[in-house]
Amino acid sequence: MITVQNLSKVYQNNRAVDDISFTLSSGKCIALLGPNGAGKTTALRMMAGLISPTSGTVELLGEHSGDIRSHIGYLPQHPHFHSWMTGREFLIYAGKLAYLSKKEAASRADQLLTRVGIFEVRNRRISKYSGGMEQRLGIAQALIHKPELLMLDEPVSALDPIGRRDVLNLMEELKKETTILYSTHILNDAEESSDEILLMHEGKIVESGSLSSLKDRHQVDKITLQFEDSPESYRQKLDHLNVVTRTEIKKETVDVYVTDQALARETILNLALKEHWPLLQFEMGRITLEDLFMKVVQSYAVADRIQ
Amino acid sequence: MQWLTVFNKELLESWRNFKWIWVPLVFILLAITDPLTTYYLPQILEATGGLPEGATFEMPEPPPTEVFMMSVSQLNLIGVLIIALISMGTISGERKSGVAELILVKPIAYHSYVTAKWAAYTLLIWVSTFIALLASWYYVNLLFGEVSAGSFLRTVFFYGLWMTFILTISIFMNTFSKTAGLVLFFTIALVIALNLLSSVFAHVVEWSPALISSHLRNALISGELPSALWGSAGTAVLFSIILLAAAAYTLKHKEIS
Numbered sequence: 001m002i003t004v005q006n007l008s009k010v011y012q013n014n015r016a017v018d019d020i021s022f023t024l025s026s027g028k029c030i031a032l033l034g035p036n037g038a039g040k041t042t043a044l045r046m047m048a049g050l051i052s053p054t055s056g057t058v059e060l061l062g063e064h065s066g067d068i069r070s071h072i073g074y075l076p077q078h079p080h081f082h083s084w085m086t087g088r089e090f091l092i093y094a095g096k097l098a099y100l101s102k103k104e105a106a107s108r109a110d111q112l113l114t115r116v117g118i119f120e121v122r123n124r125r126i127s128k129y130s131g132g133m134e135q136r137l138g139i140a141q142a143l144i145h146k147p148e149l150l151m152l153d154e155p156v157s158a159l160d161p162i163g164r165r166d167v168l169n170l171m172e173e174l175k176k177e178t179t180i181l182y183s184t185h186i187l188n189d190a191e192e193s194s195d196e197i198l199l200m201h202e203g204k205i206v207e208s209g210s211l212s213s214l215k216d217r218h219q220v221d222k223i224t225l226q227f228e229d230s231p232e233s234y235r236q237k238l239d240h241l242n243v244v245t246r247t248e249i250k251k252e253t254v255d256v257y258v259t260d261q262a263l264a265r266e267t268i269l270n271l272a273l274k275e276h277w278p279l280l281q282f283e284m285g286r287i288t289l290e291d292l293f294m295k296v297v298q299s300y301a302v303a304d305r306i307q
Numbered sequence: 308m309q310w311l312t313v314f315n316k317e318l319l320e321s322w323r324n325f326k327w328i329w330v331p332l333v334f335i336l337l338a339i340t341d342p343l344t345t346y347y348l349p350q351i352l353e354a355t356g357g358l359p360e361g362a363t364f365e366m367p368e369p370p371p372t373e374v375f376m377m378s379v380s381q382l383n384l385i386g387v388l389i390i391a392l393i394s395m396g397t398i399s400g401e402r403k404s405g406v407a408e409l410i411l412v413k414p415i416a417y418h419s420y421v422t423a424k425w426a427a428y429t430l431l432i433w434v435s436t437f438i439a440l441l442a443s444w445y446y447v448n449l450l451f452g453e454v455s456a457g458s459f460l461r462t463v464f465f466y467g468l469w470m471t472f473i474l475t476i477s478i479f480m481n482t483f484s485k486t487a488g489l490v491l492f493f494t495i496a497l498v499i500a501l502n503l504l505s506s507v508f509a510h511v512v513e514w515s516p517a518l519i520s521s522h523l524r525n526a527l528i529s530g531e532l533p534s535a536l537w538g539s540a541g542t543a544v545l546f547s548i549i550l551l552a553a554a555a556y557t558l559k560h561k562e563i564s
Contacts, residue, residue: 080405097413
């Protein structure tokens with residue numbers, strides 16, 4: 001629904017965002033990942049129309065016409081409000097700016113205040129809000145005009161564990177109504193609540209795709225075994241198998257690196273059954289997002305050093 | 308519709324932070340100080356014992372129009388500073404704090420955002436100027452003699468244009484810098500420069516907006532409207548429009564924060 005083409009932003013020879021292109025399809029929750037300073041915020045702000053790109057375009061596809069901002073909800077990393085307003089007043093103000101009538105804006109505001117869980121403090125001045133309340137109000141104001149694309153910049157990094165949980169649950173619900181693009185450097189959150197990821201590093205998108213396809217692509221062919229007794233004696237037998245390239249003992253477990261996971265699973269399980277191995281744990285190696293993140297970022301860092 | 312939303316929000320903000328109370332009050336104080344002190348100067352001198360024993364003190368009573376003009380001059384000095392002060396953060400402050408990030412990602416036209424803010428402050432300034440000069444006019448009529456209602460209204464109108472022009476400069480500066488202090492400095496600097504240049508080259512730049520108050524003085528004394536006054540007023544309006552358009556343009560093409 002939104003296509004970004006060759007988007008770049010250059011600040012005094014520093015390419016904050018370097019020629020990125022991607023397409024977001026509707027109804028998905030996409031995580032924009034990357035270490036600090038990777039250019040996530042700059043990319044989001046260009047898409048929201050807050051800063052103009054040095055080159056490249058951001059386009060909404062389909063029957064969307066007019067101001068791109070009508071279809072986008074945006075929450076900056078550190079939202080600030082008119083602190084002399086009440087939460088409800090601010091939402092109504094934001095709604096009216098997005099072409100809602102006064103009545104629509106008011107009913108939508110009440111609805112959202114309930115939804116993000118700050119209805120009780122709606123008539124309190126924003127200056128008296130806690131950080132968590134402000135973040136919730138921020139999400140509410142981004143949703144006020146039912147945008148088709150919701151962009152959240154680090155929506156949970158500033159929250160305590162409870163607030164984080166609440167916001168992640170809220171995002172889970174919102175997924176059904178709108179496309180969500182959010183940036184984060186917390187990998188657990190991304191793994192938990194996103195369908196697709198875009199991984200940025202030094203202004204470039206270095207990996208993208210659905211989480212499962214990424215994991216497939218970066219699959220480590222590894223099987224982890226744990227026995228009731230010491231793994232030493234089994235290690236030799238494993239080493240003799242054709243599919244096994246090498247083994248590695250880590251305390252109680254043994255990591256078996258293999259050439260073909262499916263074949264290796266069958267062979268090892270057959271052997272274990274035949275010889276009555278006292279298996280405690282049998283785990284097919286699955287790469288976590290964290291492994292992937294480190295792998296990609298480090299491989300780029302290494303490549304940079306070689307150059 | 309959106310324009311009205313921003314306009315109403317600005318009025319509410321000025322009301323909540325008491326601008327609608329203190330600005331008119333300060334303007335009234337500025338405007339009535341001169342008529343009152345001029346009138347009561349003999350009594351004040353007597354009470355404070357500033358004269359030696361036996362000395363008599365005769366003050367020529369100034370004409371009413373002259374006293375009324377004193378009020379305008381007072382407003383001209385400190386009123387300008389107040390206008391620059393109350394408006395120095397209206398856009399720059401929102402950009403600096405980050406509120407502008409939330410407002411300007413909503414589909415609002417930049418020119419609506421700028422002109423609605425400008426209009427809200429213009430209203431405040433015109434109301435304050437009107438009330439202040441009304442108070443001054445009342446005391447002048449009471450203590451010195453008649454200044455015609457026409458002269459009073461004419462002064463409010465033309466002087467209001469000059470005040471609006473200063474406000475517009477400040478709004479324009481707001482889109483240039485995120486620092487309110489710099490906005491204040493540039494606004495005041497520009498107004499002072501304009502005043503200086505206009506009085507030095509008064510004959511060359513007869514239609515300079517900065518000459519409105521000096522043209523007004525002539526108009527009050529002669530009771531006629533010199534064409535230069537209209538000229539100055541015209542340039543003030545023209546430059547205000549240009550500055551507003553430029554402000555909307557800069558805001559749109561500048562990084563918002």
